[in-house]
Amino acid sequence: DTAVSQTPKYLVTQMGNDKSIKCEQNLGHDTMYWYKQDSKKFLKIMFSYNNKELIINETVPNRFSPKSPDKAHLNLHINSLELGDSAVYFCASSQDHGVGQPQHFGDGTRLSIL
Amino acid sequence: QKEVEQDPGPLSVPEGAIVSLNCTYSNSAFQYFMWYRQYSRKGPELLMYTYSSGNKEDGRFTAQVDKSSKYISLFIRDSQPSDSATYLCAGWDTGFQKLVFGTGTRLLVSP
Numbered sequence: 737d738t739a740v741s742q743t744p745k746y747l748v749t750q751m752g753n754d755k756s757i758k759c760e761q762n763l764g765h766d767t768m769y770w771y772k773q774d775s776k777k778f779l780k781i782m783f784s785y786n787n788k789e790l791i792i793n794e795t796v797p798n799r800f801s802p803k804s805p806d807k808a809h810l811n812l813h814i815n816s817l818e819l820g821d822s823a824v825y826f827c828a829s830s831q832d833h834g835v836g837q838p839q840h841f842g843d844g845t846r847l848s849i850l
Numbered sequence: 851q852k853e854v855e856q857d858p859g860p861l862s863v864p865e866g867a868i869v870s871l872n873c874t875y876s877n878s879a880f881q882y883f884m885w886y887r888q889y890s891r892k893g894p895e896l897l898m899y900t901y902s903s904g905n906k907e908d909g910r911f912t913a914q915v916d917k918s919s920k921y922i923s924l925f926i927r928d929s930q931p932s933d934s935a936t937y938l939c940a941g942w943d944t945g946f947q948k949l950v951f952g953t954g955t956r957l958l959v960s961p
Binding site: 740776777778779780781784791792794826828833835836838839840841842843844 | 852858881882884886888891892893894895896899901936938942944946947948949951953954
């Protein structure tokens, strides 16, 4: 049983297209996150949601829009994809948004923009 | 300058060696510290989680935090080829309520 699962694992698309990545966690956690990992392995937070409400928006362009239909799901929609969006996107979850809660990660979605 | 700095490596050691992985951080708001292991094409996996200065041991792994010098270490005893991965340290920023990662150190353990 995968605790945090993301789909698709790989996404190859043209510049200018719109795409979505889905994330689901079966840990019963209240808080979910999206991270971006660049080619140098630097992992940086983009968004966090606690019980479907946005907590953190880390100055991410408006082309990125997260949506949380329920606390077990956090999807990421990206409009007008650019070359610089090529990266690995990780979803994560934690028990809640309390101080220093350990986060559990999915295996990532590898996005390549042609 | 990044808030959490790690030597990217790779760090190459023979099987059975004791490995020392290190991180420094600059933000005094960091209060909790974590070590994650990331295998190629996989997500980060939580290894160790510490709050206070001092040592925390879990099997072959020991995490050490020195808040006075803003220095974090992970020691791996009796290293195995299966330990070959990238190790990411992270600090919880209590000001901005987010986890801040280093860029990771790649470890290679040869049989």
